[in-house]
Amino acid sequence: MPNPLHFEAHAEIYDRARPPYPAALWDRLRDNELLRYGTRVIELGAGTGLATGPMLRAGASVTVVEPGPALAARLRLHCPEATVHVGSAETAPLPSAAFDLAVAATAVHWFDLDVVLPKLHRALVPGGHFAVWWNTYGDLSVAVTPFRERVAAIVARRDLSAQSPAAEPDIDAWARQLTETGYFVTIHVEQFSWTIELSSDQIRDLFTTFSNWTATEADEAGRAVHDLGGHVVEHYVTPLIVFERAEQV
Numbered sequence: 731m732p733n734p735l736h737f738e739a740h741a742e743i744y745d746r747a748r749p750p751y752p753a754a755l756w757d758r759l760r761d762n763e764l765l766r767y768g769t770r771v772i773e774l775g776a777g778t779g780l781a782t783g784p785m786l787r788a789g790a791s792v793t794v795v796e797p798g799p800a801l802a803a804r805l806r807l808h809c810p811e812a813t814v815h816v817g818s819a820e821t822a823p824l825p826s827a828a829f830d831l832a833v834a835a836t837a838v839h840w841f842d843l844d845v846v847l848p849k850l851h852r853a854l855v856p857g858g859h860f861a862v863w864w865n866t867y868g869d870l871s872v873a874v875t876p877f878r879e880r881v882a883a884i885v886a887r888r889d890l891s892a893q894s895p896a897a898e899p900d901i902d903a904w905a906r907q908l909t910e911t912g913y914f915v916t917i918h919v920e921q922f923s924w925t926i927e928l929s930s931d932q933i934r935d936l937f938t939t940f941s942n943w944t945a946t947e948a949d950e951a952g953r954a955v956h957d958l959g960g961h962v963v964e965h966y967v968t969p970l971i972v973f974e975r976a977e978q979v
């Protein structure tokens with residue numbers, strides 16, 4: 731089973747290996763006036779601060795909740811202005827009507843939504859928003875690259891009976907799941923496609939951070955890049971869903 735402590739166990743690699751979110755995503759959040767100077771943000775599952783830094787640089791004040799002490803320590807180093815709460819989204823005490831925007835960046839699939847959605851509803855001001863996005867490592871809409879063929883071969887060798895349900899969240903399914911209890915209403919759905927060139931070491935490190943990849947598999951992915959010339963261009967997608975806090979539940 732994917733393990734939420736996987737990231738904590740690999741905090742140092744996570745910090746250097748996870749690529750940043752695409753610039754177009756930040757442009758959209760600014761254009762839609764969700765993120766601007768003075769926006770009060772609560773970010774759940776903030777990791778090492780990959781999303782926290784750009785929000786602070788946009789002028790927001792950011793409170794983060796992160797259960798992993800090593801991840802939180804790295805976030806504090808990168809983002810000394812953030813208010814950091816070490817704990818889970820389910821147990822973190824959040825003040826009422828204190829935030830304009832709640833954010834979960836590649837994290838919402840780890841939460842107990844029965845607990846977290848009503849909690850965020852209480853923590854947001856009337857008219858507040860909840861923005862959820864995640865990086866998807868691979869883009870099914872583009873032609874399969876030689877590297878992706880090698881990745882598929884590694885995955886195909888896994889014991890299927892030991893595999894967890896699909897870890898890749900589907901954007902429409904998530905929009906439904908996060909609105910069905912009535913605390914939030916979907917107002918914006920968009921996907922950002924982007925590319926990044928990565929070396930064999932970067933691929934090995936990045937794949938090491940994936941909670942459903944073993945260290946042996948990540949090494950093998952790194953070796954595949956080496957065999958293919960030392961660098962590969964990867965096609966990634968970042969789905970974004972923005973919800974508005976429902977006035978009445």
Ligand SMILES: C[S@@+](CC[C@H](N)C(=O)[O-])C[C@H]1O[C@@H](n2cnc3c(N)ncnc32)[C@H](O)[C@@H]1O
Binds near residue numbers: 738779797818840841
């Ligand atoms: C894939 S990482 C994303 C981290 C960061 N948001 C980013 O964009 O890089 C998922 C994060 O969710 C955190 N997490 C897992 N379970 C959680 C929970 N119940 N409450 C809050 N955070 C949780 C993990 O510790 C990890 O930092």
